[in-house]
Each structure stands twice: as C-alpha cells, then as structure tokens.
Amino acid sequence: xxxxxxxxxxxxxxxxxxxxxxxxxxxxxxxxxxxxxxxxxxxxxxxxxxxxxxxxxxxxxxxxxxxxxxxxxxxxxxxxxxxxxxxxxxxxxxxxxxxxxxxxxxxxxxxxxxxxxxxxxxxxxxxxxxxxxxxxxxxxxxxxxxxxxxxxxxxxxxxxxxxxxxxxxxxxxxxxxxxxxxxxxxxxxxxxxxxxxxxxxxxxxxxxxxxxxxxxxxxxxxxxxxxxxxxxxxxxxxxxxxxxxxxxxxxxxxxxxxxxxxxxxxx
Numbered sequence: 001x002x003x004x005x006x007x008x009x010x011x012x013x014x015x016x017x018x019x020x021x022x023x024x025x026x027x028x029x030x031x032x033x034x035x036x037x038x039x040x041x042x043x044x045x046x047x048x049x050x051x052x053x054x055x056x057x058x059x060x061x062x063x064x065x066x067x068x069x070x071x072x073x074x075x076x077x078x079x080x081x082x083x084x085x086x087x088x089x090x091x092x093x094x095x096x097x098x099x100x101x102x103x104x105x106x107x108x109x110x111x112x113x114x115x116x117x118x119x120x121x122x123x124x125x126x127x128x129x130x131x132x133x134x135x136x137x138x139x140x141x142x143x144x145x146x147x148x149x150x151x152x153x154x155x156x157x158x159x160x161x162x163x164x165x166x167x168x169x170x171x172x173x174x175x176x177x178x179x180x181x182x183x184x185x186x187x188x189x190x191x192x193x194x195x196x197x198x199x200x201x202x203x204x205x206x207x208x209x210x211x212x213x214x215x216x217x218x219x220x221x222x223x224x225x226x227x228x229x230x231x232x233x234x235x236x237x238x239x240x241x242x243x244x245x246x247x248x249x250x251x252x253x254x255x256x257x258x259x260x261x262x263x264x265x266x267x
Contacts, residue, residue: 003246006031009083010245011075013037013066013124014093016044018193019143021051022234023090026242028055032088035079037064066093066120076127085131088139088245091121097157110157117161118168129176138181139245142169144256146189150225150264162187166256173254182253184244189260190223192231227262 010027014020015036028034028051036059038044044061051059060082064075079086097113098105121142132138147155148162166185173183190196204214219226240259243249258264 001248003030003242003248005088005242005245008032008087008245009035009079009085010088010090011035011037011079011086011124011128012090012092013064013120015090016040016047016061018195019188019191019234019237020090020092021047022238023092023241024048024059024238025051025055026235026238027088027090027245028052028057028059030242030246031057032245033057033083034059035062035083036060037062037066037075039063039065066124067115069123072123072127076124080131085135086128087132087135087137089124089128089141090241090245091124091140091142093117093120094143094161096155099154102153102156105157110160113157114161114164117158118164121165121168125172129181132181133176133179136180138176138179139249140169140172140181140183141241141244142183142185144169144185144187146187146258146260146264148185148187149256149258149266169256170254177253182244182249184249184253185256186237186240186244187256187258187260187264188232188237189226189258189263190219190231191237191259192233196231223263225263225265226260230261232259232261 010032012020012024015024016038024034024036041063048059048061062075062078064071094117142165144165145162147159148166151159169183169185200214204211237259240257
C-alpha cells in the first residue's frame with residue numbers, strides 16, 4: 001500500500017523536533033507539501049533542511065506560538081498564500097507540565113497547561129475549518145497520549161488535557177463528517193524521542209549502568225503494560241498519522257488510534 005499525498009498541503013504544529021519532526025518527515029515522504037511551525041526558527045530551519053535532504057521534497061517553516069491568536073492568524077495566512085490552502089492539519093504542540101505532587105499543582109497551572117495542550121488545538125482547528133469546508137476535503141489529526149485513557153497518578157494535569165483532546169476530536173468528527181473533514185486522534189505511549197534519550201542517558205550515568213539497562217529498568221518500573229517491551233519510535237507515530245491523512249483512511253473518522261505497544265489495558 002503506497003500512501004500518496006503529492007497534491008496535498010500539510011501543516012504540522014510543533015514540527016521541529018521529536019514526534020512532530022517524525023510526522024513532518026512521514027508526510028513529506030508521502031509527497032505532501034509540508035509546513036511546520038514552532039517558536040524556534042533556527043531549530044525549524046535545521047529540521048526542514050534535514051528532512052528535505054532525506055525525502056527530496058521541500059518543506060517550509062513558519063515561526064508561530066499557537067497560544068497566540070495573532071500568531072495563528074498569521075500562520076494560516078502565510079501557509080495559504082504559499083499553497084492552495086491547508087488540506088491536512090496535525091496538531092502536535094503540547095507539554096507535560098510540572099512533575100510535582102497533586103497538592104502542589106495550582107489551579108492556574110492547570111489553566112496554563114490546558115491552554116497549551118487543548119485550547120491551542122481549538123484555535124488552529126477553527127482557523128482551518130473554513131478552507132477545508134470550501135474544498136470539501138480535509139484531514140485533522142490531533143496528538144493525544146495513552147494518558148488520555150490510562151491516567152498515571154503522577155501526571156494528573158497532563159492526563160486531563162489528553163483525555164480532553166480525545167473527546168474534542170470525537171465531537172468534531174460528528175460535526176464535520178458531512179463536510180468530508182475527517183478528524184481523528186493518535187495516542188502514542190512511551191516514544192523514544194531525543195528528550196527520552198536524554199532522560200535515560202542521565203539515569204544510566206547516575207546509576208552507572210548501560211543505556212539498555214536504564215531503558216529496561218524504566219519500562220519495568222514505569223510502563224510495565226507495554227507488551228512489546230520497548231519504546232515506540234517517532235517513525236511509527238509518523239506512519240500512523242500519514243495513514244490517517246491519506247485516502248486509504250477515507251472511511252475512518254472519530255477514532256483514537258493508539259500507537260502504544262499494547263500499553264493501554266482497556267478495550
């Protein structure tokens with residue numbers, strides 16, 4: 001099965017590193033004209049250079065903070081003016097928040113994390129919907145997490161935002177299905193990103209053990225439900241997103257595709 005997105009324009013928020021970078025690469029490999037946005041222009045320029053060298057396709061970078069409506073308006077206008085309009089939106093921006101005990105996490109911190117992880121998606125979705133409705137075609141893929149279905153007690157604020165994303169996607173899929181705008185969620189589990197590599201490397205140094213043993217120890221203690229016994233890769237997440245963006249997924253909307261190695265225990 002070959003995924004062909006050669007006539008499509010895709011926007012990946014938070015596309016400069018980690019999972020977002022993997023998604024941008026997967027969409028570029030499928031032939032889409034890919035725009036990425038981030039607050040760090042230098043990092044984006046490095047990323048689009050690396051991906052372009054690997055895929056042979058050009059990508060474009062637009063500096064934007066998705067918690068700013070002004071930045072979003074400029075982002076959508078810029079992408080639209082350099083393309084035929086946005087066909088595929090991947091909402092990837094998000095943060096974990098502070099890793100502190102529940103009693104120490106203030107209400108204001110919940111609001112800040114909710115704005116970054118959920119409201120930012122709403123802002124961008126509202127901005128792209130009119131263009132997708134006019135085309136009669138659209139794909140919106142929102143990145144959630146296994147935490148949205150299987151909450152971890154040390155990440156309660158993060159869990160709440162990820163559950164909200166799954167609910168948001170399902171509701172919007174009902175609203176815009178008749179416009180041929182398909183809206184789905186992708187929920188990764190423990191993915192081997194550069195941040196995870198740095199974390200494991202730090203644990204390995206602190207304990208005087210190998211990276212392999214640090215990874216095994218982390219999985220056993222923190223993610224024992226991952227049946228495959230390893231972290232996922234950003235390429236595996238990118239492949240799932242590219243599929244949902246394609247015509248091969250033309251009868252799939254409102255779903256939550258878990259890229260989790262079997263971690264989530266529920267049906």
